[in-house]
Amino acid sequence: MERMKELIGLLNQASEAYYQQDREIMTDHQYDELYDELVRLEKETGVVMAGSPTQRVGYTVLSNLVKIRHDSPILSLDKTKEPEKLVSFLGDKTGILSWKLDGLTIVLTYQDGVLQQAVTRGNGEVGEDVTHNARVFSNLPVRISFPGELVLRGEGVISYSEFRRINEELEEGEEYKNPRNLCSGTVRQLNSEIAAKRKVQFFAFTLVSAEGKELSDSKEENLRWLESMGFTAVERRVVTGENVLEALEYFRSHIEQNDIASDGLVLTFDSVAYSQSLGRTSKFPKDSIAFKWADEMAETTLREIEWNTSRTGLMNPIAVFDPVELEGSTVSRASVHNVSILEELALGIGDTIKVYKANMIIPQIAENLTRSATAEIPSHCFVCGGETEVRSLRDGKALYCTNPSCQAQRLRMLSHFVSRDAMNLEGLSEETLKKFMERGFVKQYPDLFRLEQYQDEIQELEGFGEKSYNNLMASVEKAKDVELANFIYALGINHVGLRNAKLLCKAFDNDLEKIKAANTEELTAVEGFGEVIAHSVYAYFRDEEHLAFLAEVLPYLRWKEQEAPAEASLSGMTFVVTGDLRHFENRKVLTARIEAMGGKVTGSVTKKTSFLINNDVDSSSSKNKKAKELGIPILDEEEFLRKFQIEV
Ligand SMILES: NC(=O)c1ccc[n+]([C@@H]2O[C@H](COP(=O)([O-])OP(=O)(O)OC[C@H]3O[C@@H](n4cnc5c(N)ncnc54)[C@H](O)[C@@H]3O)[C@@H](O)[C@H]2O)c1
Numbered sequence: 001m002e003r004m005k006e007l008i009g010l011l012n013q014a015s016e017a018y019y020q021q022d023r024e025i026m027t028d029h030q031y032d033e034l035y036d037e038l039v040r041l042e043k044e045t046g047v048v049m050a051g052s053p054t055q056r057v058g059y060t061v062l063s064n065l066v067k068i069r070h071d072s073p074i075l076s077l078d079k080t081k082e083p084e085k086l087v088s089f090l091g092d093k094t095g096i097l098s099w100k101l102d103g104l105t106i107v108l109t110y111q112d113g114v115l116q117q118a119v120t121r122g123n124g125e126v127g128e129d130v131t132h133n134a135r136v137f138s139n140l141p142v143r144i145s146f147p148g149e150l151v152l153r154g155e156g157v158i159s160y161s162e163f164r165r166i167n168e169e170l171e172e173g174e175e176y177k178n179p180r181n182l183c184s185g186t187v188r189q190l191n192s193e194i195a196a197k198r199k200v201q202f203f204a205f206t207l208v209s210a211e212g213k214e215l216s217d218s219k220e221e222n223l224r225w226l227e228s229m230g231f232t233a234v235e236r237r238v239v240t241g242e243n244v245l246e247a248l249e250y251f252r253s254h255i256e257q258n259d260i261a262s263d264g265l266v267l268t269f270d271s272v273a274y275s276q277s278l279g280r281t282s283k284f285p286k287d288s289i290a291f292k293w294a295d296e297m298a299e300t301t302l303r304e305i306e307w308n309t310s311r312t313g314l315m316n317p318i319a320v321f322d323p324v325e326l327e328g329s330t331v332s333r334a335s336v337h338n339v340s341i342l343e344e345l346a347l348g349i350g351d352t353i354k355v356y357k358a359n360m361i362i363p364q365i366a367e368n369l370t371r372s373a374t375a376e377i378p379s380h381c382f383v384c385g386g387e388t389e390v391r392s393l394r395d396g397k398a399l400y401c402t403n404p405s406c407q408a409q410r411l412r413m414l415s416h417f418v419s420r421d422a423m424n425l426e427g428l429s430e431e432t433l434k435k436f437m438e439r440g441f442v443k444q445y446p447d448l449f450r451l452e453q454y455q456d457e458i459q460e461l462e463g464f465g466e467k468s469y470n471n472l473m474a475s476v477e478k479a480k481d482v483e484l485a486n487f488i489y490a491l492g493i494n495h496v497g498l499r500n501a502k503l504l505c506k507a508f509d510n511d512l513e514k515i516k517a518a519n520t521e522e523l524t525a526v527e528g529f530g531e532v533i534a535h536s537v538y539a540y541f542r543d544e545e546h547l548a549f550l551a552e553v554l555p556y557l558r559w560k561e562q563e564a565p566a567e568a569s570l571s572g573m574t575f576v577v578t579g580d581l582r583h584f585e586n587r588k589v590l591t592a593r594i595e596a597m598g599g600k601v602t603g604s605v606t607k608k609t610s611f612l613i614n615n616d617v618d619s620s621s622s623k624n625k626k627a628k629e630l631g632i633p634i635l636d637e638e639e640f641l642r643k644f645q646i647e648v
């Protein structure tokens with residue numbers, strides 16, 4: 001009983017934050033575990049306390065928005081993590097399997113072809129009037145052809161990409177943790193200006209009623225009818241017991257590409273009449289069930305806590321751990337969000353932690369099994385070395401760099417990146433970069449290639465008009481054609497000036513992938529490199545932040561061939577040499593010459609061979625035969641010397 005009371009207290013506190021204040025004081029995973037524990041105890045004891053969250057939906061709404069009572073309550077959904085449960089749930093019936101959208105549930109009423117009212121779910125019985133905000137949803141039809149009263153339910157959502165864009169523009173501490181949070185915080189605003197600026201989308205999942213129209217008994221057909229009138233309905237599959245698991249796999253494999261946040265799937269019977277005949281429990285309708293992904297957990301060791309200083313000076317802790325496989329990909333980092341969560345988890349380097357991907361996407365620490373609590377809060381910022389300070393924010397304690405010129409370091413980095421011997425991006429003076437950084441247009445290298453999203457804002461900047469904007473875009477375009485050596489220099493790797501960058505490129509065939517993959521031994525072997533430089537290059541390409549922005553920048557770039565000095569004119573070509581030589585002392589000497597000019601020499605003729613050098617062009621040697629078969633040109637020594645203007 002004690003534990004039950006404790007759980008009810010904890011869960012209600014979490015729900016209040018979650019539903020009323022758009023905040024989260026625990027992860028969904030933690031919430032669901034505590035909730036399941038409470039359900040178990042209630043079953044075991046046969047006692048259900050007043051105020052138990054198992055007995056009601058959501059949380060009482062408290063806001064300045066107008067309250068509206070729903071005609072029929074909007075319930076929660078019973079949940080399962082067992083794929084087999086979906087098969088048995090369906091039996092021999094047909095169902096619809098769709099994304100369980102993770103946003104804000106809204107009921108829309110249209111009358112005379114126009115949107116008349118939009119109400120949130122609230123506590124299921126009473127919701128809030130958000131009509132003013134729904135009018136600016138990006139994909140809702142403003143006018144529909146159906147004249148009678150039309151009622152439909154769906155989810156208001158903000159996409160991941162829009163979520164990232166909006167967060168970047170928010171002030172310190174005001175950022176939202178996830179798209180659900182953001183959507184709820186946006187749609188529940190009194191003033192619709194904010195919703196108008198943020199792209200909120202609405203996905204319909206239930207047609208409730210359409211005055212005077214004979215509705216189909218098939219929910220799928222009703223959704224199609226809504227689509228034909230201009231509504232967007234949730235992505236779904238019509239399923240039977242036979243293929244529901246296949247459909248489940250389809251959704252599982254598409255989560256990562258889906259820009260809309262989901263927290264599972266929903267399975268419902270297709271027949272309206274059958275659904276209605278089933279009725280409901282106090283909390284759940286019996287015609288539907290939610291499928292939650294079983295969070296795949298992995299145990300690993302915490303190796304490091306990185307503190308990344310953001311534009312605002314906020315330092316975000318990121319846990320770095322031994323790589324583990326989760327839901328088909330390798331994971332080695334997870335955000336810890338803030339100092340409070342770091343302390344709650346009692347983290348320390350070397351601790352054994354359990355990690356999972358929330359909603360199959362975002363890596364998170366579920367639990368710390370060893371709880372050493374030895375992680376230190378850094379006293380200095382890693383960007384500028386300035387002193388740090390812990391401040392209290394809405395979501396808990398957060399660490400800040402107190403140095404107001406912290407971002408000066410980043411500014412220097414970006415200035416170097418665009419400089420002449422680097423990316424040679426003209427028209428971006430330090431002054432301009434600074435303005436761009438202050439306004440959040442540019443944080444990291446990749447942002448320089450997507451400035452066009454701020455076209456309007458940039459043109460409005462003092463001293464910037466349409467013309468300078470166009471010039472800037474032209475320079476950005478030009479800068480995308482770059483030699484690998486200049487790009488490597490631009491990265492600002494310690495000890496790697498332009499000269500060393502060129503040596504690197506030469507040693508690794510101008511191939512960035514090879515440079516990235518090189519170990520310290522191979523790097524130390526580069527002409528002119530010592531251990532210090534080798535280690536610096538090695539470490540640079542092992543840093544996940546670096547790899548992340550490299551992956552973002554590279555698609556923008558087009559490698560320019562190195563403007564080859566005359567003696568490197570064989571670069572990219574592969575030769576095979578056979579038979580006796582007349583002009584060169586022996587094959588070894590010729591090989592060395594070809595390699596000195598940037599070419600490669602191999603032992604056997606393959607598709608990749610560019611030329612076979614053989615003085616006896618007509619011989620029936622196996623190399624000759626092979627070259628003829630593959631259509632590879634055979635040159636004698638003289639032809640070779642003439643063709644490449646080589647003097648012995
Ligand atoms: N982190 C926290 O502190 C905290 C607190 C409270 C609740 N929660 C989370 O919220 C969950 C409980 O949420 P709930 O009871 O609000 O809702 P639920 O998870 O029971 O979901 C039911 C709702 O999903 C919506 N929905 C979305 N897509 C749908 C679709 N395709 N078809 C039909 N319906 C669809 C419907 O509006 C329905 O009302 C918990 O499992 C927990 O994960 C977290």
Ligand SMILES: [Zn+2]
Nearest residue numbers: 381384401406
């Ligand atoms: Zn700093």
